Amino acid sequence: MPTPADELRARTRGPVFEPGVPGYDDARSIWNGMIDRHPALVLRCIGTADVIAGIHFARTHGLPLCVKGxxxxxxxxAVAEGALMLDMSAMRGVWVDPGVRLAHAQPGCLLSDVDQETQLHGLAAALGFVSTTGVAGLTLGGGFGYLTRRLGWTCDTLESVQMVTADGRRVRASSTENPDLFWALRGGGGNFGVATGFTYRLYPLGPEIFGGALAWPIAEAPRVLERFREITASAPPELALVAVLRAAPPAPWIAKEYHGKLVVMLLVCWTGPLAEGEGVVAPLRALGKLAGDVVQRRPWVSQQTLLDAANPKGRRYYWKSEYLAGHxxxxxxxxxxxxxSVPSPHSAVIFFPLGGAIAKLPADHSPMGNRDAVSLFNVAGSWERPEDDAKNIAWVRKSWERLKPFSTGGTYINxxxxxxxxxxxxAALGPHLERLQRVKTEWDPDNFFRANKNIAPA
Ligand SMILES: Cc1cc2nc3c(=O)[nH]c(=O)nc-3n(C[C@H](O)[C@H](O)[C@H](O)COP(=O)(O)OP(=O)(O)OC[C@H]3O[C@@H](n4cnc5c(N)ncnc54)[C@H](O)[C@@H]3O)c2cc1C
Known part of the structure; x- marks a missing residue:
């Protein structure tokens, strides 16, 4: 008697993993080590035909569906108990068309895939801060990074999305094809179908920019944060400063005496003329005694990986965040x-820069909205042992409660x-929720795609 897994295997090109089979645990594991869910089956899709076969299979067998980017x-x-998981990690192709400055990315791409391929042509897409993040989830939920102040939310730079619908049809969404669906995909959070391709507009950048990180002992924090406040209030869009409060990691660029001690850091990214970089950073360097300084000319792809080491897969993570109108x-x-009072050496309070280009588009340009935000704070809890869950989660929640009164009222769905x-x-999708529900009713009336921050049909 063939099992359901055999039946799925017979219809698809990609491998199928069921519990107990080598590869199953690797496929169901995700970045956040707190999450330990067991899908019924995992299909590692090789192409769009596999996605369609997976959707039909899930419907026939009454299985919920989840998608891992x-x-x-x-x-x-990305992972739901008892579901069929479509794992897109084998679909990581990127095609760059430098003539029209577009990149076509498959849905399993990580940010580094797009950065590597676009930089071959001296071009860049507006993606996020950590290169191991998936383009799919980031883009469908909005997306921001060092270039946001210049170019807008990641989803603002989308040209089109290829998608498979809840009834297994292939469609394209762009400003001219299925425009309502295209509107909803730009921030609506993976609620409308399985994306099989993203086309991004690209911008000339690199290969070098001026950037890196500065760190000071925590005693200097009032002065550094005050300067951060002044600069971010009037910075040109070419300057992105990320402020981080945390214990210093044992990184070679930070003087040994500060390892494990609280520091204030600024991640600096200047994408204006290279020759002006030193001048931009000079007032920051002069602020006080530095614990570390790696701000220099560096390849764009190096800047894009600066935060990777601080965010390894498998640790336990819990976050709270809010948009801010000022500091x-x-x-x-x-x-x-x-x-x-932070209980873990890996946790941080982070202020990510926004403003600039995001404020130039109308509020209803896409459901991403929140165009009045000048930054986003994230209380990012990160620790290693399950027995420390309660105290770390409590610290994140308490910190969020202290900072929440300064929120615009908006928060980031991703x-x-x-x-x-x-x-x-x-709070994340605010005034756009009703329109999103109408689009959902049209494209997924029985709420087949619900393993996400769900928008139910109207
Ligand atoms: C270390 C770290 C750094 C981050 N940095 C940034 C940042 O700089 N900027 C930023 O904006 N965000 C950032 N994020 C948040 C990030 O955007 C979200 O976590 C996003 O959901 C990740 O996308 P993913 O594809 O990796 O996630 P997954 O967990 O695989 O998927 C997330 C959601 O998207 C859905 N999805 C995935 N693929 C598809 C698809 N092909 N079709 C339909 N739905 C799909 C999933 O079903 C799920 O609901 C960061 C997250 C982490 C952990």
Missing amino acids: GGHNVAGL PPELLQAALGQIG FQPEDEGDERIK
Whole structure:
């Protein structure tokens, strides 16, 4: 008697993994080590035909469906208990057309795949800060990184998306084809179909930019944060500064005496004229005694990997975040107060830069919205042992409560942890929820795609 796994194997090119088979545990494992769910079957798709076969199979067998892109979602949305998982990790092709400055990326691409291929042509896409993140989840939920202030949310730079619908049809969404669906895909969070390809607009950049990181002992934090506040209020879009409060990792660029001690860091990315980089950074370097300094001319692909080591796969993670309209001194003091009680050397309070280009498009350009935000804070809890879960989660929640009064009221759907429900989806997608529900009703009326921050049909 053939098993359901055999039946699926007979219809697909990609390998199928069931519990107990070598490869199953690797396929179901994701970035956040807190998530330990067991799909009924995993299909590692090789192409669009596999995606279609997977959708039909799940429907026939009454299985829920989940989709794994880069597997980075902190809530673990890529993997659902008892589901058929479509694992896209074998679909990592990138095709660059330099003549029209477009890149076509398959849905299993990590950010590094797109960076590597586009830089061959002196071009770059507006992606995120950590190169091991998947393009699919990042783009469908919005996306921001060092280039956001210049180019907008990642989804603002999308030209088109190829997708398979809940009834197994191939469609393209762009400003001229299925425009309502295209609108919803730009921030609506993987609710409308399985994306099989993304086309991004590209921009001339690199191969070198001026960037890196500066670190100071925590005693210097009030001065550094005050300067961060002043600079970010009027910085040109070519400058992105990320402020980080955390314990210094044992990295070679930080003086040994500071390892394990609290520091304030600024990640610096200047994508304006290279010759102006030293001048941009000079006032920052002059702020106080540095614990470390690796700001220099560097390849764009190097800048894009600066935060990779701080975010390894398999640790335990819990995040809380909010958009901010500014950085009042009271907010920065509150952040500083909270970092004093951080229970893990891996956790951090981070301020990511926004503003600039995102504010240039109308609020309803896409459901990503939140175009009034000048930054996003993320209380990023990160630790190693399950027995430390409670105290680390409690610290993240307490810190978030202290900083939340400064929120615009909006939050980022891609940073939402597992325990954030409908109210927080509303906070992320705000006034666009009704229109998203209408699109959902049209494209997925029985809510087949629901293993995500779900928008139910109207
Ligand atoms: C270390 C780290 C750094 C990050 N840095 C940034 C950053 O700089 N900027 C930023 O904007 N975000 C960032 N994020 C958040 C990131 O955008 C989200 O976690 C995003 O969900 C990751 O996408 P993924 O494909 O890796 O995730 P997955 O966990 O694989 O998927 C996330 C969601 O997208 C859905 N999905 C995945 N592929 C498809 C598909 N092909 N079709 C339809 N739905 C799909 C999944 O079903 C799931 O609901 C970061 C996350 C981490 C863990």
